[in-house]
Amino acid sequence: MQLNKNANHVLGVDLGGTNVRAAVIDRSGKIIGEGRADSKAQEGLTFTIEQIIEAVRIALAASSVPIDDIAGVGMGVPGTHKSEEGIVVWSPNFKDWNDVQLLAPIVEQLGVPAYMGNDANVAAFGEYTFGAGRGAKVMVMFTIGTGIGSGLVMNGRSYLGVTETAPEMGHHIILADGPRCGCGRYGCVESLCRRDAIIDRAARKAHAGRHTSLIEKSGHDLRYITPKMISEAAAEGDAISIETYEEVGYYMGIAVANAINILNPDKIVIGGGIALAGDVLFEPIRKTVEVNALYPALQACQILSAELGDDAGVLGGAALVLQKMDD
Numbered sequence: 144m145q146l147n148k149n150a151n152h153v154l155g156v157d158l159g160g161t162n163v164r165a166a167v168i169d170r171s172g173k174i175i176g177e178g179r180a181d182s183k184a185q186e187g188l189t190f191t192i193e194q195i196i197e198a199v200r201i202a203l204a205a206s207s208v209p210i211d212d213i214a215g216v217g218m219g220v221p222g223t224h225k226s227e228e229g230i231v232v233w234s235p236n237f238k239d240w241n242d243v244q245l246l247a248p249i250v251e252q253l254g255v256p257a258y259m260g261n262d263a264n265v266a267a268f269g270e271y272t273f274g275a276g277r278g279a280k281v282m283v284m285f286t287i288g289t290g291i292g293s294g295l296v297m298n299g300r301s302y303l304g305v306t307e308t309a310p311e312m313g314h315h316i317i318l319a320d321g322p323r324c325g326c327g328r329y330g331c332v333e334s335l336c337r338r339d340a341i342i343d344r345a346a347r348k349a350h351a352g353r354h355t356s357l358i359e360k361s362g363h364d365l366r367y368i369t370p371k372m373i374s375e376a377a378a379e380g381d382a383i384s385i386e387t388y389e390e391v392g393y394y395m396g397i398a399v400a401n402a403i404n405i406l407n408p409d410k411i412v413i414g415g416g417i418a419l420a421g422d423v424l425f426e427p428i429r430k431t432v433e434v435n436a437l438y439p440a441l442q443a444c445q446i447l448s449a450e451l452g453d454d455a456g457v458l459g460g461a462a463l464v465l466q467k468m469d470d
């Protein structure tokens with residue numbers, strides 16, 4: 144399918160295990176209209192494709208942009224892909240998505256070219272194109288949430304490796320005898336810094352009997368602690384909460400320092416819900432990086448908060464299409 148390089152808009156799609164979000168976006172990265180639908184991840188490929196199309200139709204209607212003025216659709220999709228072929232090799236949250244053709248039916252139904260990438264890589268490409276990573280020569284992104292996603296953009300291109308599994312910066316091992324990770328190994332960055340690991344760390348300290356305002360904040364039930372409660376308590380001077388983020392920031396800092404030493408980036412962008420903690424997390428990260436990153440790579444690298452929040456996925460999808468328009 145031919146890419147219409149004269150079109151003024153593109154579509155970005157962010158597919159998640161629960162929802163799919165689509166947005167009509169202009170060439171400057173402005174979201175003109177958007178649509179959402181349930182992704183029906185457990186109902187099989189056909190249902191999910193219908194939901195993607197539904198979200199796109201809502202976005203088109205909301206934006207009043209005709210499909211003739213859409214150059215193409217770019218999608219961030221969880222899992223491992225052969226993206227040039229439109230194939231999802233493996234995506235654990237979607238039922239029976241093993242070597243399935245995702246893009247062909249979308250191209251057929253929408254009548255525009257479609258592109259895809261791993262969701263974390265696409266979000267990173269969004270930050271590179273429209274957010275905190277603008278102008279970087281080499282950008283590494285970490286997204287800290289339920290898990291730890293990552294992306295790497297080098298000289299304007301996402302670096303994906305040979306099997307499109309790079310860069311799994313969240314699963315690089317920083318504490319060889321550390322806690323078990325969701326991937327089955329021990330001591331990955333994710334096992335130490337993901338959302339639940341932060342909550343467990345704070346809860347364990349509180350269970351040891353030390354005074355903490357987290358007890359009151361959680362309604363006297365430590366199972367209900369959230370990272371936001373911990374960062375708020377830390378800002379108010381709660382010792383256990385400050386310690387929790389210092390330790391998590393230390394491990395994230397080791398991960399960031401390793402990325403700096405291996406890749407020599409000019410920007411490291413940190414996003415995801417956990418990064419909203421702000422200085423209480425970023426200060427220990429920066430302190431650890433200063434000790435562990437090598438000169439002069441350290442001096443050349445900025446550590447920045449992500450700017451796009453939840454829009455990174457759809458904007459990254461849009462950026463995939465815009466990049467093809469420039470090729």
Ligand SMILES: [Zn+2]
Binds near residue numbers: 313324325326
């Ligand atoms: Zn892991």
